[in-house]
Amino acid sequence: MSDMRGDNFGSDADVLSARLVSANRTAPKSPSEALQPESVPPPPQRSRAVRHPLVVFMNFMLTIVIVTGVVLGGGLIVGKMQFERDGALDQERTIPVQRGEGLSEIAATLQREGAISSKWLFIAGVWLNQQQNALKAGEYLIPAHASMSEIMDAMVEGKSIVYAVTIPEGLTSKQIVDRLLADEVLVGEITEIPEEGTLLPARYDFTRGDTRQNILARMQRERDRLLTDVWARRASDLPLQNINELVVLASIVEKETALADERSQVAAVFINRLRLNMRLQTDPTVIYGLFGGAGKPSDYVLTRADLEKETPYNTYRIDGLPPGPIANPGAASLEAVANPSRTRDLFFVADGSGGHAFAETYEEHLRNVARWREFNAAQRADQAAAEAAEAEALPDPDAPLALSPEEEPAQ
Incomplete structure (x- = not known):
């Protein structure tokens, strides 16, 4: 009995295995079927969310932003290097910046004088440094090969050429006005001569473009300040x-x-x-x-x-x-x-x-x-003695000129 059950069990397994192989085996094709191309399975279907127009637009905009960011970043790096690199000015040069000039006018002057290579790059650099309203008027001595960044810093700090007018003590107001009018660096007219004694003689520094009237106003303010202090400390x-x-x-x-x-x-x-x-x-x-x-x-x-x-x-x-x-x-x-x-x-x-x-x-x-x-x-x-001695040392204007031996007439 046991042998028979064992044989039946093995026979059933073989039958099951054969059925599985038969199920997985492709049915044999005829010669004409073998020559026909096999059909390609259809591509997987994209979800409706991916194909939505808003998603497509957002993907496009994201691409634009990324590309723009890369371009701008590269441009900023290159621009910063140009802004900070040595300039092409081969020797120092004096460049004036007039009162009331804007950033564009200043940049145009610097480019015209050869201090910078690009007006627009200078303007962009000043804006990015947020110094567009901090540039000061004056006359600047730009060193050779100064960078745009160094030029900007000098104008922000007001490191312009400083001139001075020295007014000696004891001059009258008219004499002081005459001195200011004779100064070729100061500009502007003087409307009226200040009252006598209202100006403080001293040295007054100024930059090119400063006005004569402004110097007078400073002299009056300094005199009033000093006089108030002196009067308060009087005997x-x-x-x-x-x-x-x-x-x-x-x-x-x-x-x-x-x-x-x-x-x-x-x-x-x-x-x-x-x-x-x-x-x-x-x-x-x-x-x-x-x-x-x-x-x-x-x-x-x-x-x-x-x-x-x-x-x-x-x-x-x-x-x-x-x-x-x-x-x-x-x-x-x-x-x-x-x-x-x-x-x-x-x-x-x-x-x-x-x-x-x-x-x-x-x-x-x-x-x-x-x-x-x-x-x-x-x-x-x-x-008088010195003048007399000097007069004696002078030749007699009526005496004949002395002749050299070559010029003397023959005897």
Whole structure:
């Protein structure tokens, strides 16, 4: 029995295997069927979502954005390299940037002068650095081979060529205006001459294109600022009624001495005279009364008759201070009047060394005057002797010309 069951089981397995092989085996084709091409299976169907027009449009736009980004990124990298690379300028050059010029005008000027290779690249670089409103007017010295980036930085920082006008102490307002008008770098007209004593002499820096009127305005502001400070620190016992009188007296001190260590002594003499109601009797006020803001001609010699002339400024003829300043005093003279030396001097006269000899009494003053006259006479004598010696050294214009041996006539 067992053998028979085993045989039947094996037989059934073989039958099942044979059926599976038969099911998987392709049926044999006839010769004509073998020659026919096999059919290609149809492609897989795309989903309706993929074929939607909106999806197609979004894919197209994404492609454009990516391509544009790549192009712009590459352009920015190349542009940045060009903006920062050395320029083609072979030697340094001065290039002016006028007030009121915009970025396009500045770039055009730089390209015309050869400082940059491309106007539009410079404009783009300035915009990308957000400096389009920070470029300053002025005159710039562009170094050789300066990059566009370096030029932009120089204009943003205002590193332009700086000029200066120096106004000496003691000039009148008209003389100051004349100096400003003679400056060839400053521009513009001056509408009117400022009042005497309202300008502060000093050095004033400026750049090309700055106006003369602007320099005057700066001088007035600086004078007001300084004067307010000096007046606030003045000595409490000054015989001055107001701040304007301080300026008037400071202008007189300025014209009387150019020595820094003498200003407070000269100021003390005038302060002491005002306390005693003595006339100031100072020559610079006489000169201003005669010539005004134009100043004394260089060849004019003040005479005793001039001291007697009636003018509002002649302190030999009027009491107290003149009606206004006779010049524009500097800071040192304003300080000297606000805080003069504590002396009892009432007189001073030149001592021949560039300074003055001071005296408390008239008798002492007369001795100082006598010494000055002796010194002055000696100076004139020495000058006359020098001129005479020089005249003797000159050839006689009526004498015949000396002949060289070759030119002498034969005997």
